[in-house]
Amino acid sequence: MKFSLSAESARRVDELVRRYPKKAAALLPVLHIVQREKGFVSPEAEEWVAATLGVPPIQVREVLSFYTLLRRQPAGKYVIQVCRNISCFLAGSEDIVNYLETKLAVQAGETTADGKFTLVTVECLGNCDHAPCLMVNDDDYGPVSRSAIDGILKGLI
Amino acid sequence: MADVRATLIPAGENSYRLEAYLGRGGYEAARKTLLEKKPQEVMEEVKKANLRGRGGAGFPAGFKWAFVPQADDRPKYLCVNADEGEPGTFKDRAILTRDPHLLLEGIILACYAVGIHTAFVYVRGEYEAIAMRLEAAIAEAGQKGFLGGNIFGSGFDLEVLVHRGAGSYICGEETALLESLEGKRGWPRLKPPFPASVGLFRGPTVINNVETIANIPLIFRHGAEWFIAQGLPRDGGKRLFGVSGAVRKPGLYELPMGTPLRKIIYDWAGGPAEGQAIKAVIPGGLSAPFLTPEEIDVLMDYESLAHARSMLGSAGIIVIGDRTPIIDILKIVARFYAHESCGQCTPCRIGTTWISKIADRIGAGGGGPGDLDLIRHLAEGMKGKTLCPMGDAAAFPVLSIIEKFGRELEETISR
Numbered sequence: 225m226k227f228s229l230s231a232e233s234a235r236r237v238d239e240l241v242r243r244y245p246k247k248a249a250a251l252l253p254v255l256h257i258v259q260r261e262k263g264f265v266s267p268e269a270e271e272w273v274a275a276t277l278g279v280p281p282i283q284v285r286e287v288l289s290f291y292t293l294l295r296r297q298p299a300g301k302y303v304i305q306v307c308r309n310i311s312c313f314l315a316g317s318e319d320i321v322n323y324l325e326t327k328l329a330v331q332a333g334e335t336t337a338d339g340k341f342t343l344v345t346v347e348c349l350g351n352c353d354h355a356p357c358l359m360v361n362d363d364d365y366g367p368v369s370r371s372a373i374d375g376i377l378k379g380l381i
Numbered sequence: 382m383a384d385v386r387a388t389l390i391p392a393g394e395n396s397y398r399l400e401a402y403l404g405r406g407g408y409e410a411a412r413k414t415l416l417e418k419k420p421q422e423v424m425e426e427v428k429k430a431n432l433r434g435r436g437g438a439g440f441p442a443g444f445k446w447a448f449v450p451q452a453d454d455r456p457k458y459l460c461v462n463a464d465e466g467e468p469g470t471f472k473d474r475a476i477l478t479r480d481p482h483l484l485l486e487g488i489i490l491a492c493y494a495v496g497i498h499t500a501f502v503y504v505r506g507e508y509e510a511i512a513m514r515l516e517a518a519i520a521e522a523g524q525k526g527f528l529g530g531n532i533f534g535s536g537f538d539l540e541v542l543v544h545r546g547a548g549s550y551i552c553g554e555e556t557a558l559l560e561s562l563e564g565k566r567g568w569p570r571l572k573p574p575f576p577a578s579v580g581l582f583r584g585p586t587v588i589n590n591v592e593t594i595a596n597i598p599l600i601f602r603h604g605a606e607w608f609i610a611q612g613l614p615r616d617g618g619k620r621l622f623g624v625s626g627a628v629r630k631p632g633l634y635e636l637p638m639g640t641p642l643r644k645i646i647y648d649w650a651g652g653p654a655e656g657q658a659i660k661a662v663i664p665g666g667l668s669a670p671f672l673t674p675e676e677i678d679v680l681m682d683y684e685s686l687a688h689a690r691s692m693l694g695s696a697g698i699i700v701i702g703d704r705t706p707i708i709d710i711l712k713i714v715a716r717f718y719a720h721e722s723c724g725q726c727t728p729c730r731i732g733t734t735w736i737s738k739i740a741d742r743i744g745a746g747g748g749g750p751g752d753l754d755l756i757r758h759l760a761e762g763m764k765g766k767t768l769c770p771m772g773d774a775a776a777f778p779v780l781s782i783i784e785k786f787g788r789e790l791e792e793t794i795s796r
Binding site for chain 1: 456467508567626714
């Protein structure tokens with residue numbers, strides 16, 4: 225099998241698998257580890273995960289295609305998730321999305337040509353008192369304005 | 382004025398640290414209880430406190446625990462639901478960020494009451510930083526002997542694991558959460574059997590919301606009578622009311638159960654945003670039926686809101702201002718449920734998608750005379766006809782929008 229993880233990630237997978245009463249239960253956390261290291265979950269990674277946890281490959285595919293945070297294709301270095309649910313909409317999230325689309329010259333769902341940014345729109349991020357809000361990788365921002373976005377993007381190198 | 386000091390979400394930059402929590406008297410209630418009380422007494426005290434579930438359904442926590450069969454050899458589990466995904470809800474984020482040890486102390490007490498030795502906290506995937514903070518808190522508590530083997534020297538063992546979701550609203554539904562935890566798609570299970578008898582890994586399982594569990598230590602610090610006095614006799618304690626949308630001061634307000642909705646919006650959240658009047662209020666997260674400005678004198682507790690034909694739900698209050706066309710709101714509501722339907726039950730899968738398409742068409746100026754009737758028909762076709770409450774959750778707000786703002790929608794269609 226072509227797929228392998230770094231020693232550190234492999235150690236974390238071993239540790240995780242031992243903590244769960246059933247191996248298969250570690251599927252989501254293991255996919256998180258794979259994605260964190262590789263940026264996405266490739267077909268080779270799927271096979272490796274299935275074999276490691278002793279689950280049918282189809283179960284890995286089902287899970288992978290069900291959850292929105294898991295990716296089967298590479299994404300940009302920075303994934304920008306802009307909330308567009310009700311509280312953020314009421315606070316102007318449409319303008320935030322439009323501004324980012326113009327500034328990055330991509331449509332929501334796309335990655336910039338240099339592979340630096342992926343822009344996605346998402347449903348509620350649970351940060352409604354800071355609407356309009358967004359996330360860049362694991363970091364929360366809000367309330368954001370056009371000028372705040374300029375500042376955030378400038379800091380991402 | 383009633384005592385409004387925050388008890389679930391302490392102030393201060395470092396409030397989440399163990400030393401800070403110990404400084405607030407943290408873990409004393411659990412220590413005392415584990416050393417001095419029998420599990421049955423713990424359960425009785427929680428029943429007496431009338432602590433109702435804070436996730437949305439409002440089921441009394443002590444009674445939920447009592448459904449777990451005691452004479453049973455299978456391992457039992459606690460799953461703490463931190464999948465917070467109901468739009469307009471951000472309370473569990475605040476507890477986990479600012480007071481993770483309060484949650485852990487609550488987990489210890491709940492597990493002791495039910496005889497559980499393994500607890501999972503299912504944290505939504507987007508809360509990565511929060512999950513890491515919780516893991517750090519678990520490690521700190523373990524080093525002190527508050528978790529792990531022989532807690533407080535009581536002989537009681539407990540392991541707590543943080544499990545991250547990966548982006549899915551439906552996994553906040555308790556049986557979908559169990560499926561997800563077992564490494565599967567979040568497809569809700571048919572009930573019965575209920576999780577109390579057949580839950581995680583087919584073992585007896587209790588599932589409680591973060592805010593529910595975080596209230597448990599308060600009951601044991603101050604007693605059930607005190608707890609009831611903080612809220613209503615039938616609905617004890619305070620509640621974290623989140624206010625967002627078109628208000629001057631969006632935020633989280635910890636207030637007695639039964640506080641009037643109008644008072645929360647005007648006295649705490651500063652009233653409607655500048656230059657706007659209130660058009661509609663959603664009192665309990667996006668799934669709750671909409672209220673008109675004339676209906677906001679309702680008390681914020683389960684019974685009062687049910688009487689007003691809405692629901693307290695997650696207590697996430699969303700205020701919509703009169704500058705927002707209601708069709709925009711209908712489009713968002715419809716799109717959200719279409720996006721989040723797990724696809725298992727046909728009425729929900731097809732119904733949410735159709736409603737979203739029709740709402741988008743109306744919004745784009747292509748509405749027709751039969752559209753509202755068709756939406757109503759589709760929503761009625763989901764209500765009570767799906768495995769999980771999502772069919773209802775998707776139908777209720779849509780039906781209330783059509784009932785209460787039908788005239789505006791008709792105008793949009795005929796324009």
